[in-house]
Amino acid sequence: MxxxxxxxHHLAGDGLPSPVDVVRWFGAVQAQDFSGALWAIGQRLATATTEANVLAAFDAGALVRTHVLRPTWHFVAPEDLRWMLALTGPRIQTASAARYRELGLDPSTRAKAERVFARALAGGRHLTRPELADVLRRARIDPADQRLAHLVMHAELEGLICSGPRVGKQFTYALIDERVPPARPxxxxxxxxxxxxxxxxxxxxxxxxxxxxxxxxxxxxxxxxxxxxxxxxxxxxxxxxxxxxxAEGHETTAATKQRPPAAARRAAAVHLLPSFDEYTVAYRDRRPLLHASTPVSTVAQSALLSQPLMLEGRHVGTWRRTLSPRPTAPLLVEVRLLETLAPGQRRALVRGVQRYAAFLGRPVTLIGV
The missing domain is CATH 1.10.10.10 (Winged helix-like DNA-binding domain superfamily/Winged helix DNA-binding domain)
Structure with a gap:
């Protein structure tokens, strides 16, 4: 299995042509860990790429980041955004109702914030979250105590706003109707x-x-x-x-135009998965992924969501990175293993680390092996 x-998952066998093809294939890719989600996309491509290339696709609007499916951020292909929001947004809104009440965000306040955001972003403007907070203050809506975050999420779920291009390293928001091409209901x-x-x-x-x-x-x-x-x-x-x-030969979207590769074609590999990678987060039951030495528990299954190191699809440890702000400084990758790797497995680990370093465009130092 x-x-x-x-x-x-396209972690073995054939990769996919482009970042948006990866997102289309899955439907949505969890993305509250933004840099991790970029790597989740990057390691599923047929041709080696860089983080800068995936970021360029995001800034160009080929990928949209918004709240959908569950109350967290996901990458979604633009053509899928509206119908996925229509299907899943109301359930998230219902689940968020108690928190809205706790924050004093009654329906009239939320509706007023929508109107404020719509005016502020109209005409192709892209505003950062602090700028949206200033807009709310001028409209006499207090953005403090997580009120801003929930008003932004509410506007996303209502199909009003979504991610815009970054300004430096800051995220911006844009009007969906100006950022995403129209689509049939x-x-x-x-x-x-x-x-x-x-x-x-x-x-x-x-x-x-x-x-x-x-x-x-x-x-x-x-x-x-x-x-x-x-x-x-x-x-x-x-x-x-x-x-x-x-079913065998089923094609999910016209964009992929390929079957998932047969298991026999996959290459043995070690994968440095980011936190909340689809391979781990997309299953309620994660017991099949646990290492043989790990007692089965809810805690152990939850731990798989935090930068797991996978060998042949099963958990063998964790990894973490240390990245200097100096662009020429080496990337430091530290691994903590649950078992001693055989020589071939160690080589596979080194290849996985090198691939991640190449994605970031850095030399790398590996410790813990």
């Missing part, structure tokens, strides 16, 4: 089918519970999507558990 997941059944099919095609084999966690949809809606997908999805029983994946 892990070999097949590695292939479907997608009805609910088509949206559920598309999202569920996209998930099982890119993440399978996976369970209904996994898909519900990732998508933010109720399990009943996931089952509805499976039924609507028909022959596009395939049921499997592994260790007496029901899993779903795309």
């Amino acid at each position: 892990l070999r097949e997941r590695l292939a479907r 997608v009805d609910r059944e088509a949206a559920v089918t598309a999202l569920v099919t996209r998930y099982f095609s890119s993440h399978g084999p996976a369970t209904v519970s996994d898909a519900a966690w990732w998508s933010g949809l109720p399990m009943g809606a996931v089952r509805e999507g499976i039924a609507l997908a028909g022959d596009a999805l395939q049921r499997r029983i592994i260790d007496r558990t029901e899993y779903w994946q795309s």
Whole structure:
């Protein structure tokens, strides 16, 4: 199962042509750890690239970063943004209602903030978060105590604003209608089918519970999507558990135009996964990823979300980077291993570290091996 997941995640076998193709393939890529999400995209490309190239795609609007699926940031392809928001945004808003009340953000305040943002960003303006805070203050809306963050998230979920190009290293916001090309509306059944099919095609084999966690949809809606997908999805029983994946030869989007590579074609590798990589965060049940020596627990499964080091798709340790602000200074990568690696595995680890260093455009020093 892990070999097949590695292939479907494009961590083994064929990579994808461009950053937006990676995001389209998955449907959405979790991205609150922005630099980590860039690396998540970079290591799934067919041709080695750099962080600067992925950033250029983001700044050009080929990737949009916003709140969707769950109450956290994701990268989404522009053409998928509106229908995914329409499908998942209302559930996030409902889940956020108690926090809105705690912060004193009643419906009229949220609606007023939307109008303020719309006026401030109109005409192609891109404002940073501090600039949006100033705009709210001038409109006599207090942005303190996380009120700004929740007003911005609310406006994202309502389909008003999304990420704009960066200004230096600061993020900006833009109006969706000015940043994202128009798209035809997608009805609910088509949206559920598309999202569920996209998930099982890119993440399978996976369970209904996994898909519900990732998508933010109720399990009943996931089952509805499976039924609507028909022959596009395939049921499997592994260790007496029901899993779903795309049927052989199924193509999720026109952009990918390729099947997930067969498991037999994958190359053995060590992967330095970023925090919240789709390979770990997209599953409610992460037990198959745990190292054999790790007791099964919720804590252990949660730990997989923090820069895991994976060998053949299974957890073998953690890694962290130290990056000097001097652009010519070496990148320091420290690994902490749960087992002693064989010589070939150590070489695979070195290759993985070198690939990450090349992505950042730095020389590298590896410690801990």
